Amino acid sequence: MNLRLWTNPILGKSTRMSDNMPRIGKKRGVVGVIFREEKLLIIRRSLTVTAPGKLCLPGGTIEKGESEQFALVREMQEELAIDVEPIRLLWRSVTPWGTTLAWWLSALEPDVLPVPNPAEVSEYHWMDSREICNAREMLPSLPEFIQAIRAEEVRLDIAF
Numbered sequence: 319m320n321l322r323l324w325t326n327p328i329l330g331k332s333t334r335m336s337d338n339m340p341r342i343g344k345k346r347g348v349v350g351v352i353f354r355e356e357k358l359l360i361i362r363r364s365l366t367v368t369a370p371g372k373l374c375l376p377g378g379t380i381e382k383g384e385s386e387q388f389a390l391v392r393e394m395q396e397e398l399a400i401d402v403e404p405i406r407l408l409w410r411s412v413t414p415w416g417t418t419l420a421w422w423l424s425a426l427e428p429d430v431l432p433v434p435n436p437a438e439v440s441e442y443h444w445m446d447s448r449e450i451c452n453a454r455e456m457l458p459s460l461p462e463f464i465q466a467i468r469a470e471e472v473r474l475d476i477a478f
């Protein structure tokens with residue numbers, strides 16, 4: 319898909335970055351926090367990307383000039399061929415390698431089936447917090463996010 323010509327179905331167009339966005343790390347990323355029946359959408363990274371085979375949330379790097387919401391919608395299309403609606407920012411974190419991450423609660427229509435793009439995602443799962451905590455091979459940010467929920471640093475409207 320030619321991303322330069324792709325039109326964001328939710329926002330219609332890219333919006334400008336605001337001045338109060340964090341500039342701590344070299345790179346900025348966004349991840350989608352997508353629930354279905356109290357389970358979280360988790361992907362396994364493909365074997366050809368950085369951190370191959372690790373579990374994490376769908377997401378990716380925010381390109382120059384993109385808003386967080388625009389990058390989120392684009393990445394969900396690229397990785398899983400799904401149209402999501404950004405709802406609200408839940409959390410910000412910084413990876414050990416200096417990438418700042420924005421964690422966006424996002425809505426997905428209930429009957430939509432994600433279709434992984436094998437170049438980026440090998441599989442996806444709907445997982446509850448216990449399954450996530452028992453899983454192996456994940457990016458460190460995933461258990462940190464679960465811990466932030468438990469510490470009520472991240473506020474959700476559902477039990478998780």
Ligand SMILES: Nc1nc2c([nH]c(=O)n2[C@H]2C[C@H](O)[C@@H](COP(=O)(O)OP(=O)(O)OP(=O)(O)O)O2)c(=O)[nH]1
Pocket residue numbers: 347349367368374375376377378379380413417419457458459460
């Ligand atoms: N997608 C995703 N990335 C995460 C998570 N946690 C975490 O630390 N990251 C980091 C890994 C990368 O440094 C950065 C962006 O992720 P990515 O590798 O999926 O981004 P991308 O597809 O645009 O690829 P790249 O060009 O940045 O390598 O965020 C997570 O839960 N999901």
